[in-house]
Amino acid sequence: MAKTAGRPPRSESDILEFRSKIAKQALAIYRAEGFGAVSMRRLAKEVGCAPMTIYAHFEGKQDILRYLWADVLTDMSGEIQGKLERINVPAERLQIAVQTFVSYWVDHPDHFRLVFMSNDVTRSDVSTFVMDEETLAHFQMFSDLLHVVLQDDRNVKASSDTLISGMIGIALCINTIRDYPWTDARMMTDRLLASIISPVDFASLS
Structure with missing residues (x-):
């Protein structure tokens, strides 16, 4: 037939x-x-x-949102990787990655709101996306870069989580509280990074 x-x-x-x-x-x-x-x-x-x-x-509206999240994060990561191509010094690679991450979200406030401040999104939608391997890889690069600089497996997880939350916090403040006279984002980012890789020994202060 x-x-x-x-x-x-x-x-x-x-x-x-x-x-x-x-x-x-x-x-x-x-x-x-x-x-x-x-x-x-x-x-x-x-x-x-x-x-x-x-x-x-x-599948629906939320599926489109997840697609947009992935597209934006891929764009952000691509920008960082492009700047790291010819840089070999570990500390410099880390600094450039951190500066580029914050600058990306400050320069693209609509992307920041889309990824970090979307309304009408359920906790399960966020959890599913965040735990996806491709999503985690966008943030794992900071752990990898930190590991080379710190060379201490015990501190890398806490250090990378602190760094990521701090970077997002800087971008959040600049994007949402625009009337406040914030210090230059690059200076704040460098201070944040310095606190991660050269932490104060709090035990010596007691």
Whole structure:
């Protein structure tokens, strides 16, 4: 029995391209109106397809958000790796990575809000995304860089977690409390890093 003629299956590149198109439109709506304005029906209208076509590529709105989170984090990591390509000194590599991380979020406040301040997101959505191996890898690089500098396995986990939370905190303050006369972000970031790699011996103060 002859096969019924029809539209040939889309290639993998076509699928990825269409998913990217949907995500870019979702990001545009988010930037203009907030994530609450993003809906599958709205995206279908903007992209020019049926709502079911959107559902064929994304399970729902939260799936699109996770895609955008991953895209932004990949962009951030790519910027850091690009600056580290020709740097060999461990301490300098760490400093550049830390400075680039903070600068990225300060220079892209809409990306910061999307990743760290999205509304209408459940705890399970965040947990699923955060515990994904690809997501963890974006932050694991700081642990790897710190390990080379500190050369002390006992302190790397606490040090990297403190560093990451501090970097996000600097970006958060600058992005959300703009009227406060903050010290230059680079100076704050260097102070943070210095406190991690050259900590005060609190035992000697007692």
